[in-house]
Each structure stands twice: as C-alpha cells, then as structure tokens.
Amino acid sequence: MAFNLTRRKFLQSASLAAVALPLSKVIASETGVTRSPLEPAGSFKDETVVGGVCEMCFWRCQLVGKKRNDRLVKLEGNPKSIDNGTSICARGNAGIQLLYDPDRLKFPLKNVGERGKPKWKKISWKEALDECGSKLKKVNETYGPQGICMFPHGSTAKYPMHFFERTVGTHNVSEASFFQCRGIRDTAYLATIGMAPGENVDMPNAKAILVLGGHFGENIHISHIKRYVKGLQNGAKFIVVDPRYSASAAKSDIWVKIKPGTDTAFLLAIMNYLVTTKKYDADFIDEYGDGFEEFTKAIQGWSLERAAKECDIPAAQIKEVAIMLAENAPNVSIHPGRHVSWYGNDFQRQRALACLTGLLGAYFVKGGWVPAKGPKVGKISWAKQEHEAAHNLNMNEDEEMRYPFTPPGTPTELIRDTALSGKPYPIKGCVIWGQNPIQTIPGQQKMKDVLKQMDFVMCVDVMPTDVTMWADILLPEVSYLERYDLIKTGTQWDFSEKQQQYIAPRMPLMAPMFERKDQVYITNEIAKRMGYEKDIPVKTIEEMVEKNLAVAGLSLAQVRAEGGIHIQAGKNPYQMPEDFEVLFFNEDIADVGFPGAPTYIPVKDSPAGFARLIYGRVPVHTFNRTQNNVWLNNAMPSNPVWLNDELATKMGLKDGDVVGFINQDGFKSRTTTTVKTTPGIRKDVVYMGHGYGTANPLMSVAVDAGVDDTSLMTKITLDPETGAHGMRNNFVKFIKDGNIIDIPTSA
Amino acid sequence: MQNPSITDHVSTLYRFCAQSMRYPEPEWFTEDYRANLYALLETLGGDKELNDLKNAFGSSKDALEDIQVEHTRLFINGFPHVAAPPYASVYLEKTIKGKFSDKIVAFYHSLGYTMTADSDLPDSLVHQLEFLSFLAEDKNQKAEEEFLEKFFLPWFSIFSVRVKGEVQHPFYHVIISIIDFFTKEEEEYGVQLNEA
Incomplete structure (x- = not known):
C-alpha cells in the first residue's frame, strides 16, 4: 500500500487538524502506559523467588527462580531440596521458554x-x-x-x-x-503386594539392579537418576532387558537383547530356575508368601531352553541373569518400570516382576523395593x-x-x-x-x-x-510457574543417609500474563x-493449598520463610508392614477367569516385510508436552528412527536418509524423519522417540517436526485384565522418495 | 485552551493507531470510528484501501466478529498458525517478554512512564504506540526519534511484512500501513515536528 502523501507533507498540510481532531473523539482514554515518577536508569531489581515445583515432567523437582525486574530469567534447583538438590534437567531449565512461549494460549x-x-x-x-x-x-x-x-x-x-x-x-x-502408561503396573502390584509400586527401588544400596525396558539417561528424573547412578557407583551389577542398546544398556553388565513382547516368558524362566535350583529366599516366602505352591506349579514348564527359544536369546544368558540376581539377593532392585502399556499382555508381566522381587526376598530390604515414608498433607x-x-x-x-x-x-x-x-x-x-x-x-x-x-x-x-x-x-x-498447586512431598533419595522428609507446596514464581x-x-x-x-x-487455589498444608501444621508463609521447602525428621523406610504379603498365586484373579499365577501370553509377530514399532523417551523432551519449547526443540528437533545397520544396508538406507512410514493397515505417516542406523537394535523392531510430529500449526516450533508414532498405532490392543492399551503391536515399513521399502526382518 | 499543535495531532494519530490494534470491542469499534478511519484514508489518498474496507464491512453480516476473528488469528492464537504476535521480543528473541522487553520498560521509566496494572506486555505494539503518543504530547522529539530507532522500527518492519502477508481481511492491512506511514519515514529523514 502506498498513500499519495509523504508523512512530512501530511503533517504540514491543513488536513492534519481536520482529520486528527475528530479522531481524538473516538479514542478511549485508558492506556497501558502511564506517567509515573522518574526512576534512574539501570536500576535492575534482581531477586530469587522460592517455592517453584517443576512440571516439565511428572517428577516435580523443587525450584527457585531468578528474576530481573518482573521477568523470570533463570530456573535452578532449590538449594534446600533433599530430592533434586540444586540440579534440574534440560527440560527444567527450559521452563523459562514455556513461560514465555509466544504460541501459548493467552485468552479464552x-x-x-x-x-x-x-x-x-x-x-x-x-x-x-x-x-x-x-x-x-x-x-x-x-x-x-x-x-x-x-x-x-x-x-x-x-x-x-x-x-x-x-x-x-x-x-x-x-x-x-x-490407561496409556502406568495403570497396569499399579494394579498388578496391588494384586500382588497390596501396594502400587511407584519407582520405589532402593538402587543406591542395591547389589544388583534389573531393568526391563527402562532407559534411564534417555528418560531423566533427577532424584531417580541420582539413585541409579549412585547404585552403579557403588558397584551394583546391572541387567538391562531391551530390544535396543539403550543408554542404560550401554552401562549394563548384561544386556538381554530380548524379542519384543516375550518379557514374561523371560521372567518365568528365571523364576522357575530359581525355584528348581532352590536359589530363592525360602524364609521370606515362608513368612510373607501366599500361593507359592500353585505358583511354582504354574511356571514349572518354563525351562531356560523354552524361554530362550521364545525370547530369541541364549539360555545361558537367562541363567546368568538368574544367578546374578540370586547371588546378590535380597539386595536387588527389580525395577517395576513406569510406562508399561506395551503389548496387551502387560498385567501378567508386571505380576511376574512383583513375584520375582518376592522370590528374591527383595521387599523392604536394603537395595530392594522400599517405599519412602513421606509426610502427610491434606x-x-x-x-x-x-x-x-x-x-x-x-x-x-x-x-x-x-x-x-x-x-x-x-x-x-x-x-x-x-x-x-x-x-x-x-x-x-x-x-x-x-x-x-x-x-x-x-x-x-x-x-x-x-x-x-x-x-x-x-x-x-x-x-x-x-x-x-x-x-x-x-x-x-x-x-506451573504461575500458580499455587499441589504439594510435593517425599524423602531424601538415598535411604542410607539421615532419614528426612520434605514438604514443598508449589508457589508461583511469576504472576500470570494475559488472561x-x-x-x-x-x-x-x-x-x-x-x-x-x-x-x-474451596474458593481459591491458595485456600486449597493452605488447608492441605494445615494438616501438616504448616502454612504457605512459613514454608516460604523456610526457603520454599519444609524439612522434618523422617522414618525408617525398611520396616516391613505387619500385614505385608506377596500373593504369588492370586485367587481373586483366578476367580474372575484370569491366570492366578503370572502367565506368558504370546503376541503376534511382525508380518513379512514389516518391523514392530517401539518408542520411548528422549532426554530433552517429555513427549509432546515440550515439543514447542524453542530451547528443547533446538536440542532435539526430530526423532530419528533406529534401524538395524545390517538391514539398512540391505534396504539401501543410510544415516540421515529421510523416510516416512506405512503401517500394517496401510496408514501412512503424515511427516518424515531421518534414519539412524545402528547395530544396537534387533532386526525385528524399529524405534523412535515418542511425541513428535505435532499436527497443530499453532505450535509453530513443533509442527511437522519428526514423526508422530501414535498416528501409526491404528491397531488397538487391550490388556485383558485392566482394559489399558497395548501400544507396541503395530508394524511399519519405510517410505523413501515415495517408494515403499520392505524391512527384511527375517534376514 | 490553546489550539492543538502539530505534535498534539501526531499524538492523536499514534493513539488512534494504538486503539486500532487493541482487540476489537463494540465500545470502540463503532460507526464513528469507521467514519473517522475512512476520513483519514481519504486524506491520505488511500482510495483503494478505502474501497476495500467499505466493501468488506458493507458485505459483512457481523463486521465486528469478522475482525475479532481476524485479530485472534493474526495476533493471538490463529489457525493455521498465529501470524504475527504483536510483541517486539518475539521478533528479536523468539520469546515473549525477553530482555528487549526489560529494556523498553527501562526506557519508559527513564522518561517518567510506567505500565498500568492491567496492561499488556510492555513491548506490545499497542503500548509502544501509546508511549510514542505521550512523547509527541511532551514534544520530546529527541526521545521519540530514539525510541523509534532503537525500540520500534527494528521489529515493526518484520512484523508489518508478516501481517501484510497473512491478512485475510483488509482492516489490518490498512491499519498496519497507516502505522507504517507514521513511523517509517523517521528512519529515512528523522522526525520533523516543527512547521518551519
């Protein structure tokens, strides 16, 4: 657009007054800028604000915010924290960018x-x-x-x-x-030990740690990672069961390169071996076990050889794992996992993990499954x-x-x-x-x-x-940086140290912007x-937090004065509850028509030309929730697909090739990603980070970045005991330059 | 009362521009407002723009909702994407409320201005134009020139291109062009507020 005047001529013309005077009548008097007393230049108001509780993921590390004037410029771990301490992860640091993301919702x-x-x-x-x-x-x-x-x-x-x-x-x-994450784990453990397990394994004090599918280091939750690293530093043997050479597998003593979906068979064989060789904790089972005979009978067919064939791993390796666990029992962390909605046979696998922990006597002992005894709030x-x-x-x-x-x-x-x-x-x-x-x-x-x-x-x-x-x-x-909210509670992460509890209500570090x-x-x-x-x-969220704090005899003002976290004396976490028991065979499960002892239910293999699609976390993202964060996007803008290197050669693919996918139902991915070739993955699976490939253009940083793995899950599988999803039962081929490329998984 | 000076008129024009970039509400987006906008365009020789606007508003069942939707799409959370958030920091630092926003506040403070409690962010287009209107009212030519050069033009030039490339309704094309008209020449010639 070009007007027929220059500004200068317009301002010099008689028309100026004729136009401007009436304009003044249609202008509202309010302005957002107003006259005020003069302030000297350069007088920045720096302050540290306490009471932050992170929510870039669910772990909820405790934070302080560094403010300059009215702008949050940095987030740090709260020095008072006995949980994450002064550490926060990349996502925690990048919370600043969420706060000020131009794409955020601002108004109704x-x-x-x-x-x-x-x-x-x-x-x-x-x-x-x-x-x-x-x-x-x-x-x-x-x-x-x-x-x-x-x-x-x-x-x-x-x-x-x-x-x-x-x-x-x-x-x-x-x-x-x-229903798409940890529910199966919780109900399986409830059906075995009467408690949801959390991630409550005492890894710092373990002599051996078993992780099934977990990929610590790629998923990062600060105090959890501290526990894991301390355990490894202290010399714990480390067993990782995963089709992929994950960050955890890279630190393992034994990497079990298992065929996807067969984990329960693997666990049953270990348990059967422990039972038949009497390497289990008989005293523990005498005291706390229930249904042990039915259990041993139910799993007796699971020889090492049978499981080896089913899981596509050496029998000797299963034996090696079993012996390693037995030799270090009871100070063994059998990690319950978290996201466990995998194959639609997951309740039984989680039951098997809970039973294996019992066989090893690894409940409420150093290095075993030990729930923290945290403080009570409302x-x-x-x-x-x-x-x-x-x-x-x-x-x-x-x-x-x-x-x-x-x-x-x-x-x-x-x-x-x-x-x-x-x-x-x-x-x-x-x-x-x-x-x-x-x-x-x-x-x-x-x-x-x-x-x-x-x-x-x-x-x-x-x-x-x-x-x-x-x-x-x-x-x-x-x-989470602008509101009062939940109260994070817990204990120090290493149970070998002085027992302490903490109470950290989330408090706003900033006033909300917009509406x-x-x-x-x-x-x-x-x-x-x-x-x-x-x-x-309650009338307000602040009132809710105050009332919940009052149950612990605290107030927001007191906790704020204490630096955002209240610390108090803790309790011995290793004390076994009086009524604790491990239901190796659960009659209630059997009564409603499901196997009362952990049972392996096979899942369908990959069709010819396809590989199973599995997915996981990446260290700088919490799935889709952080995809639009400009710092995190810069750190990992896409989700390369892991492909076995030998297969890649046969398929004519190399690192960095741009590919899309078609699944077993003919569904094609909307976007593409790049290939990462590696010997560190089985030939019957491909792997990618979960949560990429946002479709909403309003997310201007994340849109179309990488591939949305969920979009390729058109086949819906349900876990029969829980009704939760199995999310790793879809299979893909690659598409490159418009051509569909079979994956020679049997090669 | 004295007759208004040129700088008073310039102040009014800045305020009119600021008003026009606020979210359209029935309180200000009136027949009177439109009539005055048409008069301004006539004076500036924007015949085509005038016709486009009249056609758009004349053929609309709900002219207010049309530009509310357009404002939301362009500046708040638009589909397929927000075209142009009206905040300087977005263009210079890819974030809302960046360091640039602090610097703007410091500049406001240094001249005896501050933000009200219910204001938008300090680096918003609306508040920058309001501030310019105050500087014109204060006849503080030096500060106006400095503010335009340091704080306004570096991002507005990017912003205006984005808006003009994305508009679906002529209203914001016209308003951005008017703001451009009243600010851009300063880049080339400096501010000349006196009639001499």
Missing part, C-alpha cells in the same frame, strides 16, 4: 469454525464460562452425568476431574497416566459421593467387571466405543484438561470421530496441542453454572 477462545478446522475468536472469560457451563449442564440434563466424559492429565486436572467424577457423577473419566477436593453403578461401562449385564483390574476411571476404549455407538447410552459432552488424547491414545481417527459426534467439547491447556483443534471452547491455563486462569477458578465457575455451587470445596 471460541471456535466459530469447525472442529478439526477451527476458526478462533477471542472471547471474555464470562462468555467462555457461560458457554461451558450451559452446554455441559444441558448434556447433564439431557443424557445424565454419564453423558459427559473427561480426559484429564497432570496436577491441574485432579480438581476438575474430581468435580466431574464425584460431584456431577460420571464414571467416564480416562487418565492417560493410567488432599482437599470435591467430596466423594455415592453414584449408582448402572452407568459404569466397566460393569457388564451381570454386574461383573469387564476389566476387573482396571486402574481408577473407565478404560478408554469403553468410553470411545460407547460414544461412537451410543450404546448403552450417548456420550455427548467432552472435557479435555491437560491431556492430548490425539497423541496419547492409539487410534487417532477413532478419537477424532468420538470428538466429532459430541454436542460440546471444551479443552483447558497451556499450549495449543493437537487435540485443542477439536474444541468448541479453548481455555488458557496458568503454567490465564487456574484450575480452581475455572472449575468453580463452571460448577456454579451447572448448579453445583453449594458443593464447591
């Missing part, structure tokens, strides 16, 4: 276009909350509370989840952390209420549970299938809070179809993740509009 948005192809319009909070409240109320009145489903994730989602689950009364809540939330089980999708017509060992909530597929079929009832309202179901749940098209048929979809998030494209209303949430709000405000306002005002448990 209304979709005036279509779901999936949104056209956003900024609206006021009042309009947004009115819309959410009235639409969800209508769904509730029309279809009942079961007509609302929720996909929550993270610490901010607990409060709204409890509102919808407890107060409104829907069972249809599916947390990714359970857990104020929406009051629990009785809701009829009639609409619980996990109950069948005979009032039996379809998935008896389900984690809390309702298995994701039951919700999705019901939403799509309308049977036994319609699900027409969807609340997505901090979760990105498009990239966490296999079957992306199914998820999109579920969202399409809803009467109303609302999302609350920090970033415009892929699922937010499907929202009718999109609400911007404050980040971002916290979960208590948003939930309460929606609750008011849905008619549940009388049930609101």
Whole structure:
C-alpha cells in the first residue's frame, strides 16, 4: 500500500487538524502506559523467588527462580531440596521458554469454525464460562452425568476431574497416566503386594539392579537418576532387558537383547530356575508368601531352553541373569518400570516382576523395593459421593467387571466405543484438561470421530496441542510457574543417609500474563453454572493449598520463610508392614477367569516385510508436552528412527536418509524423519522417540517436526485384565522418495 | 485552551493507531470510528484501501466478529498458525517478554512512564504506540526519534511484512500501513515536528 502523501507533507498540510481532531473523539482514554515518577536508569531489581515445583515432567523437582525486574530469567534447583538438590534437567531449565512461549494460549477462545478446522475468536472469560457451563449442564440434563466424559492429565486436572467424577457423577473419566502408561503396573502390584509400586527401588544400596525396558539417561528424573547412578557407583551389577542398546544398556553388565513382547516368558524362566535350583529366599516366602505352591506349579514348564527359544536369546544368558540376581539377593532392585502399556499382555508381566522381587526376598530390604515414608498433607477436593453403578461401562449385564483390574476411571476404549455407538447410552459432552488424547491414545481417527459426534467439547491447556483443534471452547491455563498447586512431598533419595522428609507446596514464581486462569477458578465457575455451587470445596487455589498444608501444621508463609521447602525428621523406610504379603498365586484373579499365577501370553509377530514399532523417551523432551519449547526443540528437533545397520544396508538406507512410514493397515505417516542406523537394535523392531510430529500449526516450533508414532498405532490392543492399551503391536515399513521399502526382518 | 499543535495531532494519530490494534470491542469499534478511519484514508489518498474496507464491512453480516476473528488469528492464537504476535521480543528473541522487553520498560521509566496494572506486555505494539503518543504530547522529539530507532522500527518492519502477508481481511492491512506511514519515514529523514 502506498498513500499519495509523504508523512512530512501530511503533517504540514491543513488536513492534519481536520482529520486528527475528530479522531481524538473516538479514542478511549485508558492506556497501558502511564506517567509515573522518574526512576534512574539501570536500576535492575534482581531477586530469587522460592517455592517453584517443576512440571516439565511428572517428577516435580523443587525450584527457585531468578528474576530481573518482573521477568523470570533463570530456573535452578532449590538449594534446600533433599530430592533434586540444586540440579534440574534440560527440560527444567527450559521452563523459562514455556513461560514465555509466544504460541501459548493467552485468552479464552471460541471456535466459530469447525472442529478439526477451527476458526478462533477471542472471547471474555464470562462468555467462555457461560458457554461451558450451559452446554455441559444441558448434556447433564439431557443424557445424565454419564453423558459427559473427561480426559484429564497432570496436577491441574485432579480438581476438575474430581468435580466431574464425584460431584456431577460420571464414571467416564480416562487418565492417560493410567490407561496409556502406568495403570497396569499399579494394579498388578496391588494384586500382588497390596501396594502400587511407584519407582520405589532402593538402587543406591542395591547389589544388583534389573531393568526391563527402562532407559534411564534417555528418560531423566533427577532424584531417580541420582539413585541409579549412585547404585552403579557403588558397584551394583546391572541387567538391562531391551530390544535396543539403550543408554542404560550401554552401562549394563548384561544386556538381554530380548524379542519384543516375550518379557514374561523371560521372567518365568528365571523364576522357575530359581525355584528348581532352590536359589530363592525360602524364609521370606515362608513368612510373607501366599500361593507359592500353585505358583511354582504354574511356571514349572518354563525351562531356560523354552524361554530362550521364545525370547530369541541364549539360555545361558537367562541363567546368568538368574544367578546374578540370586547371588546378590535380597539386595536387588527389580525395577517395576513406569510406562508399561506395551503389548496387551502387560498385567501378567508386571505380576511376574512383583513375584520375582518376592522370590528374591527383595521387599523392604536394603537395595530392594522400599517405599519412602513421606509426610502427610491434606488432599482437599470435591467430596466423594455415592453414584449408582448402572452407568459404569466397566460393569457388564451381570454386574461383573469387564476389566476387573482396571486402574481408577473407565478404560478408554469403553468410553470411545460407547460414544461412537451410543450404546448403552450417548456420550455427548467432552472435557479435555491437560491431556492430548490425539497423541496419547492409539487410534487417532477413532478419537477424532468420538470428538466429532459430541454436542460440546471444551479443552483447558497451556499450549495449543493437537487435540485443542477439536474444541468448541479453548481455555488458557496458568503454567506451573504461575500458580499455587499441589504439594510435593517425599524423602531424601538415598535411604542410607539421615532419614528426612520434605514438604514443598508449589508457589508461583511469576504472576500470570494475559488472561490465564487456574484450575480452581475455572472449575468453580463452571460448577456454579451447572448448579453445583453449594458443593464447591474451596474458593481459591491458595485456600486449597493452605488447608492441605494445615494438616501438616504448616502454612504457605512459613514454608516460604523456610526457603520454599519444609524439612522434618523422617522414618525408617525398611520396616516391613505387619500385614505385608506377596500373593504369588492370586485367587481373586483366578476367580474372575484370569491366570492366578503370572502367565506368558504370546503376541503376534511382525508380518513379512514389516518391523514392530517401539518408542520411548528422549532426554530433552517429555513427549509432546515440550515439543514447542524453542530451547528443547533446538536440542532435539526430530526423532530419528533406529534401524538395524545390517538391514539398512540391505534396504539401501543410510544415516540421515529421510523416510516416512506405512503401517500394517496401510496408514501412512503424515511427516518424515531421518534414519539412524545402528547395530544396537534387533532386526525385528524399529524405534523412535515418542511425541513428535505435532499436527497443530499453532505450535509453530513443533509442527511437522519428526514423526508422530501414535498416528501409526491404528491397531488397538487391550490388556485383558485392566482394559489399558497395548501400544507396541503395530508394524511399519519405510517410505523413501515415495517408494515403499520392505524391512527384511527375517534376514 | 490553546489550539492543538502539530505534535498534539501526531499524538492523536499514534493513539488512534494504538486503539486500532487493541482487540476489537463494540465500545470502540463503532460507526464513528469507521467514519473517522475512512476520513483519514481519504486524506491520505488511500482510495483503494478505502474501497476495500467499505466493501468488506458493507458485505459483512457481523463486521465486528469478522475482525475479532481476524485479530485472534493474526495476533493471538490463529489457525493455521498465529501470524504475527504483536510483541517486539518475539521478533528479536523468539520469546515473549525477553530482555528487549526489560529494556523498553527501562526506557519508559527513564522518561517518567510506567505500565498500568492491567496492561499488556510492555513491548506490545499497542503500548509502544501509546508511549510514542505521550512523547509527541511532551514534544520530546529527541526521545521519540530514539525510541523509534532503537525500540520500534527494528521489529515493526518484520512484523508489518508478516501481517501484510497473512491478512485475510483488509482492516489490518490498512491499519498496519497507516502505522507504517507514521513511523517509517523517521528512519529515512528523522522526525520533523516543527512547521518551519
């Protein structure tokens, strides 16, 4: 555009006054800049703010923030921390970039276009909350509370989840952390030792450590890594079971290059060997074991040779592992893992891990499975209420549970299938809070179809993740650096040191920018509009934290004065609970038609020309949540696919070649990545970092960077005991320059 | 009251530009506002732009919502992507509220200005234009020139190209062009506020 005047001529013309005078009448008087007393130049106001609790991943290291004027310039580990100490990881450091990411959600948005192809319009909070409240109320009145489903994730989602689950009364809540991650582990251990295991292995004091699939160093959680490294420093023998030569495998004494999906067979053979050679802890089993005879009978067919054939590893290596564990028992860390939703036979594998720990007598002993005895704080939330089980999708017509060992909530597929079929009832309202179901749940098209048929979809998030494209209303949430929130509790990470406990409430390091709000405000306002005002448990998030702290005799002011973390005397973690027992054979499991002793269930092999797609963490990302972070993107912008080097040669591929994928159902990846050839991976699998390949262009840094592995999971597998997903049962071929390349996996 | 001076008029023009870059609300995006915008374009000889605007608003069922959607898309969280966040730090440091933002605040403070409690970020286009309007009102030509050179033009030039390349509605093309018109020449000729 070019005007017919220059500025100078315009300013000199008589027209200036004629135009400018009327303009002054249509200008509002308020401005964001205002006159104030003069301040001398160069007077920076530097300060250290305490009370940060990281949420770049779920580990939640304690932080301090370095501020200059009103800008957070650096994050560091809190020197008072007995957990992470002054250390934080790359992601923790990069929290600054999340805080100031230009792509972050800033204002409430209304979709005036279509779901999936949104056209956003900024609206006021009042309009947004009115819309959410009235639409969800209508769904509730029309279809009942079961007509609302929720996909929550993270610490901010607990409060709204409890509102919808407890107060409104829907069972249809599916947390990714359970159904696509650790739920199977938790319920398998509950069914064996009565407790969810966490990652509670005393690695610093172990003589041997067994890790199945875990790749420490590629997944980094500071105090967990400290435990692991200290254990290795102290000379622990280290066994890593993984189809891939992971960062952990590189530090191992034994790398078991196992065939994917056969881990349970491997564990059964070890246990059978320990039993038949009497290398197990008989005293421990006498005292704490239950169902041991049925157990030994059930696993007796698992010779070393049979497992070796099934797992495609040498029998001698299985024996070597068994002996190494037995020789170091009971000071052995059998790591329970975390993300365990692998093959759809996972409950049995996790049971096997829990039983192996028992066989070695490795509960509540130095180096074994030892839960920390942390301090108690309050857990104020929406009051629990009785809701009829009639609409619980996990109950069948005979009032039996379809998935008896389900984690809390309702298995994701039951919700999705019901939403799509309308049977036994319609699900027409969807609340997505901090979760990105498009990239966490296999079957992306199914998820999109579920969202399409809803009467109303609302999302609350920090970033415009892929699922937010499907929202009718999109609400911007404050980040972990801008809010009060959960209270992180725990103990010192090395149990051989003085026993201490800590209490660290999350406190804001910065005031929120733009119009971002916290979960208590948003939930309460929606609750008011849905008619549940009388049930609101707290008015503000700060009040919630204060009340939870009061249970421990603390206040925010006191903890802040103590540097953001309260430290107190701890308790001996090794003391065995009086009623502790290990159910080697669990009759309750058998009574509902599943194997009462850990049992191997084979999974399908790769079809000819395909390799199994497996995935994992990379050290500088927490899946999709950190993909748009400019620092982290710079550190690892894509997710190269690991391919066995001999196969690569046969396929005519080399390092750096750009490839896409086609899976067993003919689904092609939308984007491409590069090839990483290595001898450090089996020939029947390919591997990539999880969470890449964002589709939402609003994530301007992450969009189309790497390949979205979840998009290639079109075959949906379920773990029969829990209803959680198996996510490693899809197979791929490569595409290069438009040509499909078979993977000669049998070569 | 004295007759307004040229600098007062320049101040008004900056404020009008700042106002135009705020999120469109019915309180200010009125018939009066549009009439004044049309008059300004007529004076500047922007006939084509005037026609484009009149056509766009004239054919719209909801002119306000049209530019609300356009504003959201261009400057907040747009689809397919946010075209041009209106903050200097984004262009110079690839972040919101970068060091550049601190420097701008320091400059505001050094001349006796600060941000109000409910303001947007200090390096936002709206507040930079507001600040320029105050400098014009103060007849502080030296500071205006320095601010434009150091804090405004280095990023606005990138921003304006992005906006013009992404606009779907003529309104923001016109507004950015007007801001360009009132600021860009300073780069070449320096500020000349006196009539002599």
